[in-house]
Amino acid sequence: MTGRNKKALLLLSGGHCAVDLYHGALPAMLPLLKEAFRLSYAETGLILLVFQVSSSVIQPIFGYLTDRSSQGWLMPAGLLATALGVSLAPLASRFGFLLGLALLAGMGVAAFHPEGFRNTAHFAGEAKASGIAWFSVGGNTGYAMGPLIATYVVGFLGPGGFPVMSVIGLAYAGVLVANVGWLTAARSAAPAGARDGKPGAGAPLGPFALLLAAVLFRSWTQMGLAAFIPLYYVDQLHASYLLAGNLLFVFLGAGAVGTLLGAPLADRIGHRRYLTLSMLAVVPLAALFPYSRGLWAGLLLAAGGAIIVSSFAVTIAMGQTLMPGNLGMSSGLITGLAIGLGGVAVTGLGWIADHWGLMASMHVIPVLPLAGTLLSLGIRMPPIQREPQAATVADTPREFAPR
Numbered sequence: 120m121t122g123r124n125k126k127a128l129l130l131l132s133g134g135h136c137a138v139d140l141y142h143g144a145l146p147a148m149l150p151l152l153k154e155a156f157r158l159s160y161a162e163t164g165l166i167l168l169v170f171q172v173s174s175s176v177i178q179p180i181f182g183y184l185t186d187r188s189s190q191g192w193l194m195p196a197g198l199l200a201t202a203l204g205v206s207l208a209p210l211a212s213r214f215g216f217l218l219g220l221a222l223l224a225g226m227g228v229a230a231f232h233p234e235g236f237r238n239t240a241h242f243a244g245e246a247k248a249s250g251i252a253w254f255s256v257g258g259n260t261g262y263a264m265g266p267l268i269a270t271y272v273v274g275f276l277g278p279g280g281f282p283v284m285s286v287i288g289l290a291y292a293g294v295l296v297a298n299v300g301w302l303t304a305a306r307s308a309a310p311a312g313a314r315d316g317k318p319g320a321g322a323p324l325g326p327f328a329l330l331l332a333a334v335l336f337r338s339w340t341q342m343g344l345a346a347f348i349p350l351y352y353v354d355q356l357h358a359s360y361l362l363a364g365n366l367l368f369v370f371l372g373a374g375a376v377g378t379l380l381g382a383p384l385a386d387r388i389g390h391r392r393y394l395t396l397s398m399l400a401v402v403p404l405a406a407l408f409p410y411s412r413g414l415w416a417g418l419l420l421a422a423g424g425a426i427i428v429s430s431f432a433v434t435i436a437m438g439q440t441l442m443p444g445n446l447g448m449s450s451g452l453i454t455g456l457a458i459g460l461g462g463v464a465v466t467g468l469g470w471i472a473d474h475w476g477l478m479a480s481m482h483v484i485p486v487l488p489l490a491g492t493l494l495s496l497g498i499r500m501p502p503i504q505r506e507p508q509a510a511t512v513a514d515t516p517r518e519f520a521p522r
Contacts, residue, residue, distance in 0.1 A: 131254050134194055139258040140264055141261075147266035147270060169221045180229075196230060249432075252378050333394065335491075345371065373424035385433040
């Protein structure tokens with residue numbers, strides 16, 4: 120991978136960080152929105168549901184469109200929509216407008232990711248999982264930092280200061296607009312063998328369906344821990360919100376580190392094998408967490424967060440390998456539909472907690488990665504074929520080269 124290809128990956132990773140910063144900030148804003156609009160718990164949950172459904176279910180549709188023809192403008196447009204939707208939410212005059220802004224933000228997330236992953240796969244070349252890891256770590260970092268930034272904005276500026284958060288998205292959307300031309304030109308200049316496959320080409324759907332199911336259980340595990348870590352510490356152990364928030368940041372932040380560490384290893388030992396081993400390793404960590412305290416709890420959460428998220432880029436690479444002619448759609452299905460459904464499935468853990476107690480839900484969580492492990496064993500990947508090296512930015516016509 121050339122230095123300029125790495126520069127392109129860093130540019131894309133920065134956009135991913137900016138988009139998912141708002142993705143992470145919105146859940147942290149829910150208590151503020153509930154109080155400001157005098158909402159019920161059901162109405163508060165509806166805000167997050169609209170955002171999750173629009174950001175998840177619609178992603179494969181954008182992926183389908185980008186597979187037919189590159190739509191580079193979707194990246195800055197998606198970032199802009201997400202930034203405005205989240206930042207302006209506290210200023211909505213009525214609940215209906217608030218839901219509309221949540222819908223706008225979710226559609227922005229859905230628009231950005233498929234085109235971002237398609238460009239990343241191109242510039243990553245043969246080290247696909249490692250390249251996608253650089254893109255993914257940006258998203259993981261932004262998602263972890265979003266709640267912290269939202270908290271500081273409220274602390275210093277109050278709820279009326281939330282529009283200030285849009286500055287990050289507006290600025291980076293401008294960066295993407297300035298660079299989308301040479302990104303598109305570099306992809307167009309690639310040798311025929313290095314470009315995306317013919318739309319519709321790919322392996323049988325059975326292996327891809329198993330991959331989606333495994334990702335769903337991985338997402339269910341991650342979202343379940345993220346949702347129940349604060350509840351467990353505040354309601355069960357009567358700890359402070361500050362401690363619970365710090366532990367949640369450890370869990371989410373470790374995921375960004377795990378993404379970078381796991382992908383190169385997966386490129387060496389095989390993607391399917393790494394997915395299986397990583398999900399299996401999460402089982403004992405999740406099982407031991409409810410019985411740990413202090414430093415041990417933090418270490419278990421850090422290890423669990425790093426390991427479970429470390430396969431994120433790996434599964435994107437697996438999906439693109441199984442559907443080489445539909446890179447955008449495969450990425451949209453994995454990051455959108457499978458991960459989104461995993462988040463929705465967390466409501467099932469809440470139902471268990473309502474009926475049998477919070478500890479019952481904590482005991483169910485370790486079963487989820489075990490189910491994902493068993494599903495991953497059935498995935499049959501096609502043999503690896505060496506492809507011509509992808510075009511670099513240096514191959515781009517001079518008038519499109521970055522200055």
